Amino acid sequence: FTHSRSSPSCSSSVQLWTLPLPFLSKPRDFSVPNSSWGPEMMRLYEHYNSQCEVEMEGGGKREGLWRKLPSYNRILKYATGGVYLSKIIQSKARLFTRNIREPGAAFEYVLFANSEEQKCVGIFQAGHLLEGPPGHVHGGAIATMIDTVTGTHASMLSGPVMTANLNINYRSPIPLGSTVLLESCLDKKEGRKIIITCKVMSTDGSKVHTETTALFLSINVCHLLERA
Numbered sequence: 001f002t003h004s005r006s007s008p009s010c011s012s013s014v015q016l017w018t019l020p021l022p023f024l025s026k027p028r029d030f031s032v033p034n035s036s037w038g039p040e041m042m043r044l045y046e047h048y049n050s051q052c053e054v055e056m057e058g059g060g061k062r063e064g065l066w067r068k069l070p071s072y073n074r075i076l077k078y079a080t081g082g083v084y085l086s087k088i089i090q091s092k093a094r095l096f097t098r099n100i101r102e103p104g105a106a107f108e109y110v111l112f113a114n115s116e117e118q119k120c121v122g123i124f125q126a127g128h129l130l131e132g133p134p135g136h137v138h139g140g141a142i143a144t145m146i147d148t149v150t151g152t153h154a155s156m157l158s159g160p161v162m163t164a165n166l167n168i169n170y171r172s173p174i175p176l177g178s179t180v181l182l183e184s185c186l187d188k189k190e191g192r193k194i195i196i197t198c199k200v201m202s203t204d205g206s207k208v209h210t211e212t213t214a215l216f217l218s219i220n221v222c223h224l225l226e227r228a
């Protein structure tokens with residue numbers, strides 16, 4: 001996504017959400033299988049991953065309905081914008097969900113998007129550092145994952161966004177260490193507003209853990225940079 005509106009303090013064209021080529025260093029994608037992924041996490045990953053490419057008759061492959069979204073621990077490192085962004089690029093900032101090094105200890109997740117159906121899914125395995133009620137996942141960690149899946153979905157639909165409202169109903173607790181599925185669907189777009197619904201469910205679909213309505217507002221990237 002490209003932002004190019006001019007303002008006195010944000011005058012250059014700023015590309016924040018794209019990965020410019022050539023990369024200075026190859027970013028590490030954290031949403032690929034590692035040794036901590038349990039069988040359920042692997043099964044769902046393979047289920048969606050296998051639908052990212054379709055074999056054609058007579059050989060060859062074409063893009064499928066789903067697309068795996070990469071996930072990095074920094075965003076601005078890979079942005080362009082020259083001098084204007086240099087202060088932020090050099091900072092120690094890391095994406096909250098990707099800042100714990102031990103595999104499996106916290107947020108293990110992968111996102112897939114289906115642009116035809118305007119849907120996004122997240123497969124989330126909750127590690128032992130995310131405990132809230134004994135043996136179960138902290139509500140804030142669940143909200144973080146809902147924000148991540150719906151926020152990514154909203155940015156795919158509308159470019160840079162900020163979460164304005166997350167309205168979460170917690171229906172049943174999530175056992176620590178388990179894998180759950182987050183399903184994000186576009187409800188409507190009205191001007192700058194993007195309204196998305198999201199369900200967190202057990203992987204067999206038999207249990208609903210949370211139901212959410214999220215409101216995102218498209219923003220001018222300068223909204224963030226002017227405060228940096």
Ligand SMILES: CCCCCCCCCCCCCC(=O)SCCNC(=O)CCNC(=O)[C@H](O)C(C)(C)COP(=O)(O)OP(=O)(O)OC[C@H]1O[C@@H](n2cnc3c(N)ncnc32)[C@H](O)[C@@H]1OP(=O)(O)O
Nearest residue numbers: 017147148151152155156161162163164165193215217219
């Ligand atoms: C490929 C994808 C890559 C992406 C990677 C991402 C990975 C990570 C993803 C992780 C994702 C993490 C994401 C995060 O964690 S984002 C971090 C958490 N969110 C924030 O910090 C946001 C803080 N708030 C703000 O900055 C501003 O308030 C915003 C920008 C939201 C709006 O301020 P702005 O000055 O721009 O707009 P406005 O005030 O003129 O309002 C405009 C309209 O909106 C309506 N309105 C506003 N607020 C609310 C509300 N709360 N409920 C209901 N309605 C609300 C308002 O009535 C008005 O409606 P109308 O009168 O026009 O009808």
